[in-house]
Amino acid sequence: MPSKITNGAHHIGLTVPNLNNTRSFFMETLGFEQLGEVPDYPAAFLSDGAIMLTLWQAENPDVAIPFDRKNVIGLHHFALKVADSTSLDETYEKLKDAEGVEIEFAPEPLGGGATRHMMCYIPGGIRMEIIAPAA
Numbered sequence: 001m002p003s004k005i006t007n008g009a010h011h012i013g014l015t016v017p018n019l020n021n022t023r024s025f026f027m028e029t030l031g032f033e034q035l036g037e038v039p040d041y042p043a044a045f046l047s048d049g050a051i052m053l054t055l056w057q058a059e060n061p062d063v064a065i066p067f068d069r070k071n072v073i074g075l076h077h078f079a080l081k082v083a084d085s086t087s088l089d090e091t092y093e094k095l096k097d098a099e100g101v102e103i104e105f106a107p108e109p110l111g112g113g114a115t116r117h118m119m120c121y122i123p124g125g126i127r128m129e130i131i132a133p134a135a
Helices: 019-029 085-096
Strands: 011-016 033-038 043-047 052-057 078-081 102-109 116-121 127-132
Touching: 011 019, 019 033, 019 043, 019 052, 085 102, 085 116, 085 127
Parallel strands: 011 052, 078 127
Antiparallel strands: 033 043, 043 052, 102 116, 116 127
């Protein structure tokens, strides 16, 4: 068996229609911190301490093609991990009232097992999963 070449994810880069709205969502709703930005690009770099998100402002959001997980090759969704099932339920409560968030489904068992997850669309329409691994 070949040795591992990679060692986990470094960051996820997302193009968004409104950089300020999406940045605010991650910082104010999920507690991410801003590590830096490039105002001329524009881009913002955020982290929860485990993963970095790079948010890129779409050049012309009015004509940008919205996210379509079933018909576009590429990102289907991204998943963020929480500590436990209680944290998942608390996060769901925050997200269901967050501006610009659309809940796809509330926390439920994943594949009938002890791991639980939920799915939503963040401001800008990108699909995000929140997952609480089994203890």
